[in-house]
Amino acid sequence: MMPPEADGHGPGPAAVPQPRPTTRRRWMGGAAALLGGAVGLPGCRPADGDARQALKDTLARLQGGWVGAAHARGHRLRDAGPPAWPAGEPPRRAQVLVLGAGIAGLACARRLQAAGVDTALLELEDQPGGNSRGHALHAAGRALPCPLGAHYLPLPGPQAREVQELLAELGLVREFAGRPVYDERHLCHSPQERLFHQGRWHEGLLPPSEDAGVLAQYRRFGAEVERARRELGFAMPAHRAPWTPGHARLDAQTFAQWLDERGLDAPPLRWYLDYCCRDDFGAPAAQVSAWAGLHYFGSRHGFMQAEEREAVLTWPEGNAWLVQRLAAPLAGRLHTGRSVLALREQRHEVEVLALDERSGRPERWSAAQVVLALPLFIAARIVQQPPEALRQAAAQARYAPWRVANLLLDAPPLERLGLGPAWDNVVYGSASLGVVNAAHQALDPRPGPQVWTAYQALPVAQRQALQTQDWGSAAAEILAEQMPLYPDLLQRVQRIDLMRWGHAMSIPLPGVRGSAALAELRERGQGRLHVAHADLAGYSVFEEAYTSGCEVAQRLLRAAGRRA
Numbered sequence: 108m109m110p111p112e113a114d115g116h117g118p119g120p121a122a123v124p125q126p127r128p129t130t131r132r133r134w135m136g137g138a139a140a141l142l143g144g145a146v147g148l149p150g151c152r153p154a155d156g157d158a159r160q161a162l163k164d165t166l167a168r169l170q171g172g173w174v175g176a177a178h179a180r181g182h183r184l185r186d187a188g189p190p191a192w193p194a195g196e197p198p199r200r201a202q203v204l205v206l207g208a209g210i211a212g213l214a215c216a217r218r219l220q221a222a223g224v225d226t227a228l229l230e231l232e233d234q235p236g237g238n239s240r241g242h243a244l245h246a247a248g249r250a251l252p253c254p255l256g257a258h259y260l261p262l263p264g265p266q267a268r269e270v271q272e273l274l275a276e277l278g279l280v281r282e283f284a285g286r287p288v289y290d291e292r293h294l295c296h297s298p299q300e301r302l303f304h305q306g307r308w309h310e311g312l313l314p315p316s317e318d319a320g321v322l323a324q325y326r327r328f329g330a331e332v333e334r335a336r337r338e339l340g341f342a343m344p345a346h347r348a349p350w351t352p353g354h355a356r357l358d359a360q361t362f363a364q365w366l367d368e369r370g371l372d373a374p375p376l377r378w379y380l381d382y383c384c385r386d387d388f389g390a391p392a393a394q395v396s397a398w399a400g401l402h403y404f405g406s407r408h409g410f411m412q413a414e415e416r417e418a419v420l421t422w423p424e425g426n427a428w429l430v431q432r433l434a435a436p437l438a439g440r441l442h443t444g445r446s447v448l449a450l451r452e453q454r455h456e457v458e459v460l461a462l463d464e465r466s467g468r469p470e471r472w473s474a475a476q477v478v479l480a481l482p483l484f485i486a487a488r489i490v491q492q493p494p495e496a497l498r499q500a501a502a503q504a505r506y507a508p509w510r511v512a513n514l515l516l517d518a519p520p521l522e523r524l525g526l527g528p529a530w531d532n533v534v535y536g537s538a539s540l541g542v543v544n545a546a547h548q549a550l551d552p553r554p555g556p557q558v559w560t561a562y563q564a565l566p567v568a569q570r571q572a573l574q575t576q577d578w579g580s581a582a583a584e585i586l587a588e589q590m591p592l593y594p595d596l597l598q599r600v601q602r603i604d605l606m607r608w609g610h611a612m613s614i615p616l617p618g619v620r621g622s623a624a625l626a627e628l629r630e631r632g633q634g635r636l637h638v639a640h641a642d643l644a645g646y647s648v649f650e651e652a653y654t655s656g657c658e659v660a661q662r663l664l665r666a667a668g669r670r671a
């Protein structure tokens with residue numbers, strides 16, 4: 108078993124997933140198509156031969172590859188038939204077996220272990236953390252940590268009790284005069300966000316406008332959010348707000364339909380709302396439900412026209428900072444590199460079949476209770492004869508694919524006009540989600556190498572293309588978008604490591620959030636099986652995943668007559 112990340116600074120060199128070597132011939136074909144004009148360079152005229160040549164030369168010298176996910180392990184479940192259960196050796200036993208060491212699985216196992224329950228945790232990847240895993244790039248003899256997926260946590264509100272407790276336990280917050288005071292080193296440093304709009308950088312992400320019609324729509328949308336908050340109510344985690352016929356009506360239409368009905372059609376407003384939906388839900392306003400669109404604002408910060416954004420906690424390695432601390436007490440109970448292949452419920456126990464990826468040997472486990480801390484579509488595939496609620500919930504789930512790129516720069520690049528570098532840097536009108544600077548939280552003011560993380564949520568129809576995309580064409584797309592913003596970017600960039608998330612997060616399509624199947628899985632176990640995962644909320648954020656894991660642990664402890 109590989110131990111969880113051990114030092115206080117994210118994954119150390121030994122823990123860093125190594126990129127697969129990229130043969131230039133393999134990817135140059137795809138890059139050549141891109142450079143030949145299949146995709147235009149935003150901001151560069153297609154005829155700008157110099158820019159194309161510079162990009163081509165950069166790609167020829169750049170290092171990097173696809174990192175971070177053992178797709179072959181995941182696809183074994185899809186491609187191989189039902190596995191044979193090996194006879195022979197007696198199964199390994201645990202009172203509770205947690206399958207999947209993402210945030211939900213870690214939260215659940217940690218609570219159970221703290222209460223003295225004999226718990227084991229099986230994880231397919233070689234690192235715990237799931238969508239919140241980290242990575243590192245190396246420069247000047249140093250490891251520069253960066254995220255592979257989740258990179259921030261908004262300050263929890265009153266309903267996210269378990270998250271508040273965790274942050275207090277980790278020393279991130281203390282109470283002073285009855286109010287929470289957060290450790291400033293972990294709050295996102297200023298400036299938090301900036302938007303490149305009409306040739307310069309502006310603070311915040313809401314497009315600046317002097318058009319009276321646009322400003323009126325900003326105000327009107329803000330008023331609609333406040334009204335929905337007052338009359339219906341939203342919470343984070345979502346299930347801690349009541350579910351009323353008013354919520355169900357919002358869940359029955361898309362956010363875009365809801366906005367159209369109210370004449371909220373100003374392009375800057377619609378681009379911004381689309382951006383928010385793609386950023387949190389992986390899909391635009393035309394796909395997510397109106398419940399999701401309003402929940403985004405109503406459950407957290409409201410719609411702040413003045414762009415006084417909410418504070419967030421963040422770290423160079425993103426939420427992997429939290430993962431490392433969640434996993435640390437589980438050492439010895441956390442078995443990474445274990446792909447769960449099948450599960451069958453018996454009268455007095457649950458049997459689980461896993462594959463030890465290092466030895467290639469099957470491993471049988473037996474437990475009184477099993478927690479499926481897995482995406483629903485995987486959980487439904489593993490369980491032989493899945494309970495009806497799990498089958499239905501998995502059938503309705505649709506997952507957004509995401510691509511995440513970590514760019515190593517040898518020094519900060521030259522800047523365009525306007526506000527200076529921010530943590531999150533977004534281009535107005537772009538289909539990608541912008542670039543987060545992992546060095547923004549550094550307390551060392553000297554300029555040096557830094558890592559940028561570029562995020563993109565892709566349409567579901569592009570999952571297959573993402574799976575087979577070559578590194579060169581993906582790297583070219585990312586550089587082509589950033590080149591017009593940073594004049595010497597191509598000189599600065601040294602390496603690009605790419606991560607593909609085939610099923611990054613469940614999209615809150617109309618009908619998903621209000622589905623009876625999800626509510627049933629959230630509220631009760633199915634025999635000896637319990638589901639804990641962000642998917643149970645119909646969308647994916649840390650607060651949902653963490654609370655889901657804690658609630659299942661709580662339910663198991665109550666059933667066993669123990670205190671958490």
Ligand SMILES: Cc1cc2nc3c(=O)[nH]c(=O)nc-3n(C[C@H](O)[C@H](O)[C@H](O)COP(=O)(O)OP(=O)(O)OC[C@H]3O[C@@H](n4cnc5c(N)ncnc54)[C@H](O)[C@@H]3O)c2cc1C
Pocket residue numbers: 184206207208209210211212229230231232235236237238239255256257258259260445446447448480481482485509511608611612639640641642647648649650652
């Ligand atoms: C690119 C990206 C960016 C994001 N950014 C943010 C952000 O900034 N803030 C935020 O709050 N949220 C963000 N999220 C959402 C993120 O999904 C949640 O924060 C959280 O990490 C979800 O945790 P989970 O435990 O519910 O699920 P998962 O992360 O899906 O965990 C499931 C675990 O099960 C494992 N597993 C799967 N199959 C098997 C198997 N057969 N056997 C054993 N183990 C298996 C997986 O490897 C994984 O570790 C982001 C997600 C992505 C993809």
